[in-house]
Amino acid sequence: MTLQTAMESAIKSGEKAFVPYIMAGDGGLSILRETILRLQHLGVTAIEVGIPFTDPVADGPTIEKAGERALANGVNLRNVLAALKEFAHEVKIPLVAMTYLNPILAYGAAAFAQDAYEAGIRGLIVPDMPLEESSIIHTELSEKEISLIQLVSLTSPTERIAKLAAASEGFIYAVTVNGITGARSVFSNDLAPHFANLKSYSALPVLAGFGISTPEQVEAFGSFSDGVIVGSKIVDALAHNDWETIESLVKASKHAEVN
Numbered sequence: 001m002t003l004q005t006a007m008e009s010a011i012k013s014g015e016k017a018f019v020p021y022i023m024a025g026d027g028g029l030s031i032l033r034e035t036i037l038r039l040q041h042l043g044v045t046a047i048e049v050g051i052p053f054t055d056p057v058a059d060g061p062t063i064e065k066a067g068e069r070a071l072a073n074g075v076n077l078r079n080v081l082a083a084l085k086e087f088a089h090e091v092k093i094p095l096v097a098m099t100y101l102n103p104i105l106a107y108g109a110a111a112f113a114q115d116a117y118e119a120g121i122r123g124l125i126v127p128d129m130p131l132e133e134s135s136i137i138h139t140e141l142s143e144k145e146i147s148l149i150q151l152v153s154l155t156s157p158t159e160r161i162a163k164l165a166a167a168s169e170g171f172i173y174a175v176t177v178n179g180i181t182g183a184r185s186v187f188s189n190d191l192a193p194h195f196a197n198l199k200s201y202s203a204l205p206v207l208a209g210f211g212i213s214t215p216e217q218v219e220a221f222g223s224f225s226d227g228v229i230v231g232s233k234i235v236d237a238l239a240h241n242d243w244e245t246i247e248s249l250v251k252a253s254k255h256a257e258v259n
């Protein structure tokens with residue numbers, strides 16, 4: 001099943017998509033299986049798996065620190081993919097890898113696509129790779145049906161939005177704030193028209209991400225998007241073994257008003 005199909009069937013069943021982001025190797029790679037299976041059991045649509053990186057330019061303090069802890073545990077792209085592969089047969093939902101470009105190029109695009117596929121990766125986010133450069137890895141990804149997801153920012157001019165929306169695969173990642181990842185309490189109040197505009201450029205699901213950290217925000221964003229991605233709040237809750245918080249966020253996506 002492709003990422004787009006999985007997202008669409010989750011949304012069609014009358015719910016909004018909910019995609020938690022986790023930092024692979026925060027707490028050690030040995031807990032990765034349990035974390036992923038437990039999130040799957042809660043009913044999440046997909047899981048964004050972050051690969052720790054030494055220079056995470058898009059990341060705010062919560063994710064940056066989780067990355068540092070994972071790096072201190074000796075975690076890298078290769079051992080994350082190897083760890084995922086061991087229990088891939090138990091994972092029924094798509095995984096989306098979030099990694100910067102350098103580790104992929106060092107791995108080799110074809111070898112990466114092969115190993116990522118075997119690890120259950122069906123989508124990829126590469127925040128430091130502009131659309132214009134995606135040909136360096138796109139063919140290899142397509143051969144394995146790994147969707148390359150594009151991020152659309154609030155400040156993208158109309159022409160750029162149209163281009164990114166047309167090129168995106170799996171879903172469109174609509175970044176809801178200007179700046180880096182991390183929980184926020186205030187959002188711009190003209191996000192609804194921005195999302196409506198995005199939907200007009202593509203038939204793909206549009207997911208909102210960046211800054212979302214409460215059940216109320218999950219519901220609010222669900223009212224004008226196809227679902228949400230929650231990173232920093234999940235990373236923080238996992239670090240404190242606070243599954244109650246995680247459950248309340250997932251539940252909110254099931255209440256979100258369906259448009």
Ligand SMILES: O=P(O)(O)OC[C@@H](O)[C@@H](O)c1c[nH]c2ccccc12
Nearest residue numbers: 021058127181182210211230231232
């Ligand atoms: O942490 P937040 O504010 O909830 O935002 C999601 C985000 O963490 C996750 O999708 C992500 C983590 N690192 C990234 C880098 C680029 C784009 C997206 C991401």
